[in-house]
Structure formats: C-alpha cells, structure tokens
Amino acid sequence: MAAGWLRLLAVLMLLLQPAAAVWPRPQVQRSPRGGGRCLLPPGRFRFGHAAGSAVGPGCTVLEAAFQRYRALLFGAARPTENEPVPSTENPPQALPCTQLLVFVATPDCDGFPNLDSKESYKLSVSEGSLLLSADAVWGALRGLETFSQLVGRDQNGAYYINKTEIEDFPRFPHRGLLLDTSRHYLPLRAILETLDVMAYNKFNVFHWHIVDDPSFPYESSTFPELSKQGAFNAMSHVYTAGDVQAVIEYARLRGIRVIAEFDTPGHTLSWGPGAPGLLTPCYSGKHPSGTYGPINPILNRTYQFVTSLFQEVSSVFPDFFLHLGGDEVDFTCWKSNPEIRAFMKQMGFDEDYRKLESFYIQRLLDIVSSLGKGSILWQEVFDNGVKLRPDSVIHVWKTSKPYMEEMADVTKAGYQALLSTPWYLNRISYGQDWMAAYQVEPLKFKGSAKQKDLVIGGEACMWGEYVDVTNLTPRLWPRAGAVAERLWSNASVRNLQDAYMRLAAFRCQLLGRGVQAQPLYVGYCENEFGGF
Numbered sequence: 348m349a350a351g352w353l354r355l356l357a358v359l360m361l362l363l364q365p366a367a368a369v370w371p372r373p374q375v376q377r378s379p380r381g382g383g384r385c386l387l388p389p390g391r392f393r394f395g396h397a398a399g400s401a402v403g404p405g406c407t408v409l410e411a412a413f414q415r416y417r418a419l420l421f422g423a424a425r426p427t428e429n430e431p432v433p434s435t436e437n438p439p440q441a442l443p444c445t446q447l448l449v450f451v452a453t454p455d456c457d458g459f460p461n462l463d464s465k466e467s468y469k470l471s472v473s474e475g476s477l478l479l480s481a482d483a484v485w486g487a488l489r490g491l492e493t494f495s496q497l498v499g500r501d502q503n504g505a506y507y508i509n510k511t512e513i514e515d516f517p518r519f520p521h522r523g524l525l526l527d528t529s530r531h532y533l534p535l536r537a538i539l540e541t542l543d544v545m546a547y548n549k550f551n552v553f554h555w556h557i558v559d560d561p562s563f564p565y566e567s568s569t570f571p572e573l574s575k576q577g578a579f580n581a582m583s584h585v586y587t588a589g590d591v592q593a594v595i596e597y598a599r600l601r602g603i604r605v606i607a608e609f610d611t612p613g614h615t616l617s618w619g620p621g622a623p624g625l626l627t628p629c630y631s632g633k634h635p636s637g638t639y640g641p642i643n644p645i646l647n648r649t650y651q652f653v654t655s656l657f658q659e660v661s662s663v664f665p666d667f668f669l670h671l672g673g674d675e676v677d678f679t680c681w682k683s684n685p686e687i688r689a690f691m692k693q694m695g696f697d698e699d700y701r702k703l704e705s706f707y708i709q710r711l712l713d714i715v716s717s718l719g720k721g722s723i724l725w726q727e728v729f730d731n732g733v734k735l736r737p738d739s740v741i742h743v744w745k746t747s748k749p750y751m752e753e754m755a756d757v758t759k760a761g762y763q764a765l766l767s768t769p770w771y772l773n774r775i776s777y778g779q780d781w782m783a784a785y786q787v788e789p790l791k792f793k794g795s796a797k798q799k800d801l802v803i804g805g806e807a808c809m810w811g812e813y814v815d816v817t818n819l820t821p822r823l824w825p826r827a828g829a830v831a832e833r834l835w836s837n838a839s840v841r842n843l844q845d846a847y848m849r850l851a852a853f854r855c856q857l858l859g860r861g862v863q864a865q866p867l868y869v870g871y872c873e874n875e876f877g878g879f
C-alpha cells in the first residue's frame with residue numbers, strides 16, 4: 348500500500364497542471380483526436396436560449412443558473428460588448444466561443460424536481476460553438492455544472508474550453524445528502540452553502556433531519572410551543588417559516604429536492620416540553636420516574652396531534668416524499684408503563700413490543716398517505732415486520748447485519764430501497780477514508796434484475812453529534828463527492844487512482860469557489876487560498 352502511494356505521488360508530481368476533469372465522471376465523453384479548443388472572452392461571453400428551446404428568458408431556474416455560473420467562471424467580470432479578443436498570443440486553432448446556447452425540450456420551469464425528473468443532457472464543444480441540450484431544465488442545470496468544470500485558463504490567463512462531446516445521465520435518480528440540525532443547529536447560511544456544493548456534485552436530494560431528541564428547531568405554525576420549548580434557543584436557533592421556504596427555493600433553483608424528516612415515535616425527547624402528554628411517561632416500579640420515552644402510541648389524542656403536525660409539514664414541504672424515521676425505538680420505557688402493558692394485553696400483543704411499534708407506524712402511514720404523500724422509513728420498520736404500503740421506501744443504514752443482505756431482503760419483499768450504511772461521513776478515520784465510500788457497489792447483492800431496479804439510490808449522511816457549522820464543510824467535502832460519483836456515474840467507473848486524480852483536481856476547483864474542502868492527501872492547489 349505504502350509503495351503504491353509513493354508511485355502515485357511520483358505520478359502526481361509530474362502532473363503539475365492536471366486537465367480539467369468532470370466530477371462525477373460523465374457517462375460518455377469523447378474528445379476529438381486533433382484536440383482544439385475554444386476561447387471564452389469573459390466580457391463578451393453569454394448564456395442564451397437555443398432556437399426552438401421550450402424555455403426562454405422567462406425561465407427563472409435557467410436565468411438564475413446563468414448568473415451563478417457566470418460568477419463562478421469569471422468572478423465579478425461584467426459582460427461588455429467591446430472587449431478585445433486576445434487572439435495574438437493564442438494558437439491559431441483557438442476560436443472564440445462567445446455564447447453557450449441551451450436547448451430544453453420540455454417547458455416546465457416553475458415546478459419542483461421529483462424522483463422522475465429527467466437529468467440527462469448533452470454538451471457539445473466544437474468549432475466556435477457551444478451547445479447544451481436537455482429534456483428538462485433539471486438536466487440543463489447538470490450540464491451547466493459540467494461545462495463550468497471544463498473551463499480552464501492558459502498561461503496568458505485566457506479562459507478556454509477544450510473541444511469535447513459529452514452525453515450524460517445519472518445512474519440512480521435519488522442521490523441524497525442528510526444534514527442533522529438537531530444535535531447541532533446549523534445556521535441557514537451553512538445549509539444554503541451546502542446546497543451549492545451539492546449542486547457542484549450533482550446531488551439532487553437534501554434530506555433534512557430537522558428535529559430529534561436534543562432540539563426541535565422547526566418553528567411550527569400549528570404547534571409553536573414545540574420550538575419555543577424544544578429548540579436550544581427559541582430566538583436564534585430556530586428555522587422560521589421564511590427560512591424553510593428559503594431553503595426549499597434555493598434547492599429548487601439547483602434541481603435539489605428537500606425531503607424533511609420528522610422522526611417518530613422514538614427520537615422525540617425535544618418534542619415533550621412543547622407537547623404535554625405526547626410522550627410516554629416511564630415508570631420506576633409503581634411510580635412515574637419523571638423521565639419520558641417514545642411517543643405514547645395508545646392514546647387517541649396522540650394521533651390527533653400527529654395528524655395536525657403532518658398536515659402542516661406536508662403542505663410546507665412540496666416534495667411527494669416525507670421521511671418518517673421509525674428507527675431505534677427503545678422499548679424499555681413502554682415496558683415500564685402499566686397503562687401501556689394493559690393496552691398490550693387488551694390488543695393481544697403478548698410481550699411483543701414490535702407489534703405496538705407497528706400499531707403506531709401503520710396509523711402514521713395511513714395519516715401520511717391520506718395527505719397524499721409517500722413515505723421513506725429507516726430499515727427497522729421493515730425489519731420489525733410493520734405492514735407497509737407498496738410505495739414505501741426503505742432506507743438501509745444498520746451495520747448489525749451485512750447491508751447487502753438487507754438490500755436483498757428489502758427488494759425481495761418488493762420495496763424500493765435507499766442505501767446509507769457505508770456512507771456515514773460523520774464517521775472519520777486517519778487516512779483516505781473516502782476510498783471505502785467510493786468502492787461501494789450498491790447493486791452487489793443476490794437478487795433479480797427486478798430487485799436491482801428497486802434500488803433508487805442512496806444518501807451520504809452527516810449526523811451532527813460532533814459536527815456543527817465550524818467543521819461541517821471540511822468534513823463533508825470532498826468526501827461526499829465519493830458518494831456523488833458512485834450514485835451518478837457508470838458502475839464501471841471505479842478505478843481508485845483515476846478517481847484520486849480527478850477528485851483532487853475537483854477539490855482544487857472547490858477551493859477556487861471558496862469552499863473549505865479538506866485535502867485528500869499530500870499536494871497543493873494553485874488557488875488554495877482563494878477562499879480567504
């Protein structure tokens with residue numbers, strides 16, 4: 348291993364200026380034999396709509412993207428009409444490309460992306476012309492990102508792009524990143540910046556694990572006491588309705604879905620103070636001990652509360668899916684409570700508390716489905732035999748059993764699956780731990796082609812026990828890029844040395860964009876102080 352690294356390092360030293368390579372790697376990229384390139388004069392360069400495109404200047408998603416990418420490419424340089432073309436110092440084959448034309452086949456610009464959104468695109472850089480075409484605006488966004496990563500600067504400081512043809516599409520439709528805003532509150536700015544970097548990586552789902560045991564930062568209009576009593580600080584450490592809308596719109600403009608998780612019946616301690624009677628009182632012998640357990644599943648008013656809360660949540664978050672959690676329900680408190688035990692007897696549940704959990708989850712699933720929403724649940728819900736709805740998605744995260752066996756079992760039972768077990772990026776170790784995440788193959792389990800089709804993707808997770816705004820960005824990037832490429836690129840793209848080169852170059856681009864991404868290993872970037 349050490350010798351391998353020395354060799355790799357030697358190769359690296361030779362490559363002082365690695366060619367711009369796209370991360371995650373496109374499905375198909377052809378570069379013409381003769382080479383050749385296009386100059387991009389920053390003053391005159393513009394993004395435009397191709398003739399016949401179904402969208403035009405009224406398309407906010409694209410117009411906003413044009414502005415972002417102009418700023419990323421050329422910084423503050425404003426378009427001017429009379430900028431001289433720096434032709435004398437450049438090779439004769441370098442023609443200027445003054446515009447990137449975007450063709451989109453379908454007109455929707457005002458909607459939200461969803462699981463079925465088309466993200467494929469084609470990018471053609473040829474003699475004096477740049478064309479990006481896509482079925483939908485979401486694909487055009489992915490293509491603009493690819494374009495921006497391909498632009499380089501030569502010794503004279505001129506912007507250029509090498510001739511190339513790219514045909515690209517994602518391997519999996521659900522490529523998510525989980526942030527946990529309960530263990531530590533993340534300021535709105537940190538969430539928005541993370542959405543930017545997600546878009547650079549072509550991630551398309553922000554899984555917002557918004558509340559949990561330690562704090563309840565979501566300001567509910569129906570139950571304002573939940574955050575008043577349950578946030579770390581009810582003034583400064585909360586997400587107002589305006590904050591939530593800002594996150595949803597910022598994400599939409601980048602082709603990212605926002606899936607909120609309100610995890611129940613466990614992981615709800617912070618809900619208790621603002622919702623008296625919701626949690627189960629734990630007993631010590633014959634008397635309440637003063638501590639609380641999971642949501643009390645035996646009371647009718649519990650379901651009234653849950654219905655009202657999820658009514659609100661399903662109208663606030665436009666995505667079809669809600670994440671309902673359902674993980675790590677601790678039965679000790681339920682077992683200690685005499686009323687719960689009496690209910691168990693009455694229902695004929697014997698001593699099987701998984702049946703009580705199922706009783707709760709099934710009612711929750713009915714409530715959420717009657718609100719017109721789909722459900723994603725952590726794997727315990729499946730493991731504990733809860734009767735699910737056919738369109739439920741099971742989120743695999745546990746290590747107690749090999750996760751590939753779980754993927755096989757979930758899909759064999761006919762459910763859609765998401766993988767996260769090998770992608771808990773909050774866990775760190777000395778060395779290049781991104782490699783383990785990169786080498787995962789999500790479909791490497793025993794099962795039919797039909798089973799493999801049920802794997803809709805996966806999510807990188809950044810749990811917040813040891814992560815707040817101070818260390819979020821370097822811990823996430825570029826490590827989460829490993830997951831991004833695994834979920835976007837062809838399964839055959841798995842050469843570690845090639846990935847190392849491209850990921851190291853991409854990380855340098857991130858620094859150039861002001862993202863404090865940590866290094867992979869020994870080396871340097873030209874612009875490594877760009878973020879300061």
Ligand SMILES: *[C@@H]1O[C@H](CO)[C@@H](O)[C@H](O)[C@H]1NC(C)=O
Pocket residue numbers: 364365366367368382497498499500507508509
């Ligand atoms: C363009 O191609 C040349 C020749 O292959 C290469 O040296 C250079 O790094 C490439 N530039 C970019 C920005 O990819």
Ligand SMILES: *[C@@H]1O[C@H](CO)[C@@H](O)[C@H](O)[C@H]1NC(C)=O
Pocket residue numbers: 647
């Ligand atoms: C709870 O509601 C059910 C019907 O939904 C009813 O049969 C039962 O009596 C109610 N229990 C209490 C304690 O109100």
Ligand SMILES: *[C@@H]1O[C@H](CO)[C@@H](O)[C@H](O)[C@H]1NC(C)=O
Pocket residue numbers: 374375837838839
């Ligand atoms: C993707 O990889 C498979 C092998 O895993 C290969 O057969 C296929 O041709 C590749 N597709 C593309 C577009 O490169």
